Amino acid sequence: MKLLAENIAIDRGGRRVFSGLSFDLDAGHALIVTGQNGIGKSSLLRTLAGLVPPTEGTLRLQGGETERSPAEHAHYFGHQSAVKPALTALENLEFWRDFLQPARPQAFSGFPVATDAALEMLGIGHTARLPAAYLSAGQTRRLALARLFVCPRPIWLMDEPTSALDTASEALLLTLMQDHLTHGGMILTATHTPLALRPSRTLHLEAADPADMPSADGEPDSLEEIYG
Numbered sequence: 001m002k003l004l005a006e007n008i009a010i011d012r013g014g015r016r017v018f019s020g021l022s023f024d025l026d027a028g029h030a031l032i033v034t035g036q037n038g039i040g041k042s043s044l045l046r047t048l049a050g051l052v053p054p055t056e057g058t059l060r061l062q063g064g065e066t067e068r069s070p071a072e073h074a075h076y077f078g079h080q081s082a083v084k085p086a087l088t089a090l091e092n093l094e095f096w097r098d099f100l101q102p103a104r105p106q107a108f109s110g111f112p113v114a115t116d117a118a119l120e121m122l123g124i125g126h127t128a129r130l131p132a133a134y135l136s137a138g139q140t141r142r143l144a145l146a147r148l149f150v151c152p153r154p155i156w157l158m159d160e161p162t163s164a165l166d167t168a169s170e171a172l173l174l175t176l177m178q179d180h181l182t183h184g185g186m187i188l189t190a191t192h193t194p195l196a197l198r199p200s201r202t203l204h205l206e207a208a209d210p211a212d213m214p215s216a217d218g219e220p221d222s223l224e225e226i227y228g
């Protein structure tokens, strides 16, 4: 399974954010998207999630379920937690389990986790019957993360995934992300915090020229960066 982005351009609010962006990503690998504020990291993830259509270029998933788009193979874990405050933590998770269609192409061996087990796994089992409105910011993020486990999908699109998480939760998140890669999943994550995922490479977005037209260099700096 391989994700291919070819010559992608994205416009937001009538302005070109970047153009000519190409990269690929194999099953079991992470792509860490870096770059200064406003360069287009979130926009790229939202495009991959099917929320912002690219102005130019193509996105393809080789070896995926043929009748489904790359976005339908992906979980988007963005800045908003997509949690309904009036529902309990468990009800929120049951909603997402029933709403989302799992995607399990051949190269991906992720499996569904039961809703209560997913809450336990994220360390918030004791909040299962609480209205989500009563959860702390970090607990709400953990609840949003639990969604990724009740419905297996190979591509995780994660925008600043460590935000609002304490040190222990960050370590847990890293373990879960690494486990996802081990099962043949892919992770594209925009982050300002270094994440020690293996194997991973960096896609650094930067403004390229005096015309201030951002572009991207997807080449890793070194082999250590990929496999170290």
Ligand SMILES: Nc1ncnc2c1ncn2[C@@H]1O[C@H](COP(=O)(O)OP(=O)(O)OP(=O)(O)O)[C@@H](O)[C@H]1O
Binding pocket: 012, 013, 014, 017, 035, 036, 037, 038, 039, 040, 041, 042, 043, 044, 190
């Ligand atoms: N809904 C929108 N409408 C218009 N412009 C937008 C919209 N969302 C983002 N933009 C613009 O697109 C550009 C890229 O924003 P984006 O959020 O992708 O950057 P980012 O690299 O993720 O930034 P940060 O590191 O601050 O999160 C910015 O100039 C931003 O103002």
